[in-house]
Amino acid sequence: MTGTLQGKVALITGGGSGVGEACARLFAEDGASVAVMGRRPEPLQRVAAEIGGLAVPGDASSPGDCERAVQATAAAFGRLDVLVSCAGIMREGSVTAMRPEEWREVMDANLDAIMQAARAAIPAMLRGSGGSIVNVSSLAALVAPGDMAAYVASKSAVAGLTRSMAIDYGPQGIRVNTLAPGWILTPMSREEMRAIASAKDITLEEALAHATRYLPLGRMAEPVEIARCARFLASDDASFVTGTMLVADGGSSAVDVGYISLA
Numbered sequence: 001m002t003g004t005l006q007g008k009v010a011l012i013t014g015g016g017s018g019v020g021e022a023c024a025r026l027f028a029e030d031g032a033s034v035a036v037m038g039r040r041p042e043p044l045q046r047v048a049a050e051i052g053g054l055a056v057p058g059d060a061s062s063p064g065d066c067e068r069a070v071q072a073t074a075a076a077f078g079r080l081d082v083l084v085s086c087a088g089i090m091r092e093g094s095v096t097a098m099r100p101e102e103w104r105e106v107m108d109a110n111l112d113a114i115m116q117a118a119r120a121a122i123p124a125m126l127r128g129s130g131g132s133i134v135n136v137s138s139l140a141a142l143v144a145p146g147d148m149a150a151y152v153a154s155k156s157a158v159a160g161l162t163r164s165m166a167i168d169y170g171p172q173g174i175r176v177n178t179l180a181p182g183w184i185l186t187p188m189s190r191e192e193m194r195a196i197a198s199a200k201d202i203t204l205e206e207a208l209a210h211a212t213r214y215l216p217l218g219r220m221a222e223p224v225e226i227a228r229c230a231r232f233l234a235s236d237d238a239s240f241v242t243g244t245m246l247v248a249d250g251g252s253s254a255v256d257v258g259y260i261s262l263a
Helices: 018-029 041-051 063-077 100-126 149-172 187-200 204-211 223-234 257-262
Strands: 009-013 033-038 054-057 082-085 131-136 174-181 245-248
Touching (some): 009 063, 018 041, 018 223, 041 054, 054 063, 063 100, 131 223, 149 174, 174 223, 187 204
Parallel strands (some): 009 033
């Protein structure tokens, strides 16, 4: 039985850990040739070696690094069919609390990196028969936690950028979609849970239960669960899906906050 990505060539930014790593592993299992890009060479090289892929160290917010990653992917595998932009960071702070350089850092990593990766990848896709781009945003594109101004703004902007790209390149055979995960068990979220555990003087397991207590599914996602959503959007199974957002949040956005406040 062949996978839905059999024979495809994919470039995944942020591919050394978290959702990016999970995408790289799942896509390779599914039959794709995979290149992973990220700022830390060691985890990239580990992932690439374990999946038989290509490691391309670089910063996705850098136009030159993105061009180099696309060229290396096409040179190694002959073309480029799929781009999954997973690179991103989180910084806390309201607009009056955070420093301007922190705002710029978040925008560079979460928004500019997606634009730069697409800008480099689209010409390569157009030299073939089109392709699929999956921009990983966040539930924060729909709902806003406190003291996360730059993160929320950047993730919301990804959704708008995705729609614009879908309109511009759909006629040329390139689909572009947003994937918006909720809580995921990644190194980033584990650090957040450790901070909650420390602040409340509870265990990490109790912090996890506290953070997910109102989610209908009552838990965080494993990275591979989000990778499966990315695989669908990247594959020909989603051939009529473009310009939209797939929310994978365990039901979080369906919860009535007003009702919870009365419970």
